[in-house]
Amino acid sequence: MISMQNDPQPTDLGDVRVANRAVVLRHVRVHAPCSRADIAARTGLNKATVSSLVGELIERRLVRETGLTENRIGRPATMLVLDGEPYAALGLQVGADELAAVAVDLGGNRLLTWRRAFAAPAATPAETVRALAALARRATARVAGEGRAVLGLTVGVPGLVDAAGCVPLSPALGWRDVPLADQLRAALRDPDFTVAVDNEANLAALAEQRHGAQAGATDLVHLTGGAGIGGGAIVDGRLLRGSRGFAGEIGHLCLDPTGPACACGRSGCLEALVGLPAVVRRLLPDTAEDGPVTDFLPELDRLKALAGQDDPTVRAGLAETGRHLGHAVAVLADLLNPEAVLVGGHLATLGPWLLPAARAELAARTLAPEAGGCRLEASTLGGTAAALGGATAALATVESGRLPAR
């Protein structure tokens, strides 16, 4: 087996400077405290280049000098660390029954985690944009009050998201062609930070890679639980996007052509069998008597309680749901061969009853022995993984070497 890289080369000197700035910033993030000479020695960049880049990073307050000096022969060196103070990045997510917001600093440390009840599937896109904008305004006001500038904001939604931040289709939200990034930018009156939209599973996968139990894994998948079942894949250390940004779409994999109708218009999709509304509808049929469910937490609690009491119907139903989940994970394991698939949302909450059946199905269906080494686990990131990933993604512009707007 041969490793082959075909990365594009830098095409002009501006790109080279951006790329080198990213190398310096990443070195400081991973190895701080470190000196300019360390950076030059470890990255192969020449000392003048490193000095010039570090000067710029200090001037823009992305990096700062500490009082420390290295204990070594010769002239003591000034040590550098990331400057955690002046900036924040925001992530928002649109769930089945709530919105969430997370802010992090440049080092990825959480500054705030907020959740707010909101039934987006029952709301119009315009109502959802208004609610997101209100939440974003409160969060930016909070971090601004602490003296931080917002670097960027990324919203995670269940569904297809294109490169312009438009949502061509979200069966889980009932959306079609919603230009969410544009509308949110307008609702926030064209803020001086980037406003981006991404698939919630992609963002959750970024959060796994940086903050999850499998942080640092080069090949992993996060499967979101909730109204939609989405897949976000890290492949060889990078987010799998595909040509139009639609990769990782697993929710509408047909598992049973004779299965229940799906919001996408087909039948027997993973989402129609394993999605939170589908599970609640099937295992707690009485909940629909009062109209559509807009708050799933009490139903999830009931399912957990019934499963914990060994209710045979609920246990059998969750095992069956787990088998469907394992079937889909086997397809992921065959095609992507990840080290781990982490499941979030209700799939994590109900994990003790879903995952044993899912793991058996995964092992039985994957071609490679031992499912190709793929472990199937509940995510440890809790209910705000996509928002945390959104904040992580909002740091990406700076981490990739571009300077924040003044």
Added chain:
Amino acid sequence: MISMQNDPQPTDLGDVRVANRAVVLRHVRVHAPCSRADIAARTGLNKATVSSLVGELIERRLVRETGLTENRIGRPATMLVLDGEPYAALGLQVGADELAAVAVDLGGNRLLTWRRAFAAPAATPAETVRALAALARRATARVAGEGRAVLGLTVGVPGLVDAAGCVPLSPALGWRDVPLADQLRAALRDPDFTVAVDNEANLAALAEQRHGAQAGATDLVHLTGGAGIGGGAIVDGRLLRGSRGFAGEIGHLCLDPTGPACACGRSGCLEALVGLPAVVRRLLPDTAEDGPVTDFLPELDRLKALAGQDDPTVRAGLAETGRHLGHAVAVLADLLNPEAVLVGGHLATLGPWLLPAARAELAARTLAPEAGGCRLEASTLGGTAAALGGATAALATVESGRLPAR
């Protein structure tokens, strides 16, 4: 949508030199003729580094100086090109009824293309190793006779291939735990070039990326036709491998739980419905009367002739096969969102009758509108795509900046 890169950083100066050598070599491959000064200006490497690297590349005859000088103000510069003469790389492939060998020079130009009848599924692994070694010896003797040193050899096989070049499982060949790279290296008496083994679909995908109709595409999939149906995916410009090298395994995707038995022990797999032996068995049931088929070319010709004569059974059978193919391609389109899926082997030969039905199924099943932009086409690379990819892969060690063995 945000682009986020988390590439590992260089960890020591040797790695930096290898990486920089790769940058210089790639610049010469893409931009030749070019001067040392051009390389320094375009890559951001300093001139002394470029001079030292180029000196080494010339000394090892990977690059040569031409008599050309650039038409510009100031001192004329010596121009550099790849040296196509001294080296060759070899690729072999194990098909349903033949072995193939392809040799290319450093620039990827074909030096030889050989095909030899051999029914590997009916042979033992040891017989296959002997046949491969004989073919490799003849090909290396041929290129050595032209004064070329062999840089490396990569063999493509249908099935799982691990990082050591061992084949844990190949349902199409009936193999389990065959240490093919080790055995072939021993059969060739430990040659002074690298001997590697990879999945045939991975190699065909590399050939598509470098030589196919979609060359340069950053997201594509090649589906092999033949005894096995394998997937090789280029994702964001790089081969998708997964954590153990087993990614792209689509042949045993279950399309119809009530379908025919598969060599893997399950039922209704893509391979059991769309693989060449399955198609011949279903549409030309009389062929099995004389025992197992070991040469599929006459049967493929019969199928083409019958389809061309509008034989209703064959046409309907091929359309049904096309629908199964389209079903599997829709799963690839949802998960990987490639620009194109290229089908090879008998799927290309029978393309005129398979692909219309397959495209309709792809469009109907993919969640994203217009199949997420994914086109489904017959590969233009012919029957030796994997061998060409093997030769391409065998260049990778040098292209990644490591010097050939002396």
